[in-house]
Amino acid sequence: MAHEASIDAPAPQTRDGAPTAVRRRDFINVAAVTFASVGGVAALYPLISQMAPSADVLAESSTEIDISSIQPGQSIKAVFRKQPVFIRNLTPQEMAEARKVDTGSLRDPQTLGERTKPGKENWLITLGVCTHLGCVPLGAAEGEVKGEFGGYFCPCHGSHYDTAARIRKGPAPTNLEVPEYAFLSDTVVKIG
Numbered sequence: 001m002a003h004e005a006s007i008d009a010p011a012p013q014t015r016d017g018a019p020t021a022v023r024r025r026d027f028i029n030v031a032a033v034t035f036a037s038v039g040g041v042a043a044l045y046p047l048i049s050q051m052a053p054s055a056d057v058l059a060e061s062s063t064e065i066d067i068s069s070i071q072p073g074q075s076i077k078a079v080f081r082k083q084p085v086f087i088r089n090l091t092p093q094e095m096a097e098a099r100k101v102d103t104g105s106l107r108d109p110q111t112l113g114e115r116t117k118p119g120k121e122n123w124l125i126t127l128g129v130c131t132h133l134g135c136v137p138l139g140a141a142e143g144e145v146k147g148e149f150g151g152y153f154c155p156c157h158g159s160h161y162d163t164a165a166r167i168r169k170g171p172a173p174t175n176l177e178v179p180e181y182a183f184l185s186d187t188v189v190k191i192g
């Protein structure tokens with residue numbers, strides 16, 4: 001069973017409403033196709049169709065996202081299990097910034113490599129949920145502040161995350177969570 005999320009990507013316009021040729025965007029909404037990975041449970045569905053989906057079926061749901069349009073320096077927000085997910089294509093400079101940090105100085109010590117997939121360290125995929133009290137940090141959309149460390153900033157109580165989405169300043173206790181995900185190809189990532 002599959003359904004498509006709505007697309008919300010207004011065409012770039014000038015102030016007078018005319019379309020612009022090219023405008024760099026840090027934030028793109030993309031179509032995300034969500035699949036309920038029911039597996040063998042599917043055969044039983046007609047028998048239980050009058051019932052709400054079981055918890056284990058919901059828990060197995062996953063989201064496949066086409067990331068081909070996300071340029072270096074850009075991010076998108078997706079939704080996974082009703083939570084925002086940030087998918088960010090880091091620039092070489094942002095990766096260098098993350099790598100030069102002494103992890104021993106971090107509240108939640110992790111390297112960029114530990115938070116990304118081998119060979120794809122430019123793809124930073126995290127939940128968009130502050131680990132303090134659950135606000136959605138800023139920094140994934142064009143024009144939003146990214147905080148003092150160039151990653152994300154939570155305006156609720158002032159947590160700053162760096163370009164590996166690691167907590168660097170403020171009350172959040174841990175880094176933004178990296179969900180389970182896998183690359184199905186160079187352009188499609190499956191979250192969950």
Ligand code: FES
Nearest residue numbers: 130132133154157
């Ligand atoms: S919820 Fe983000 S700093 Fe408090």
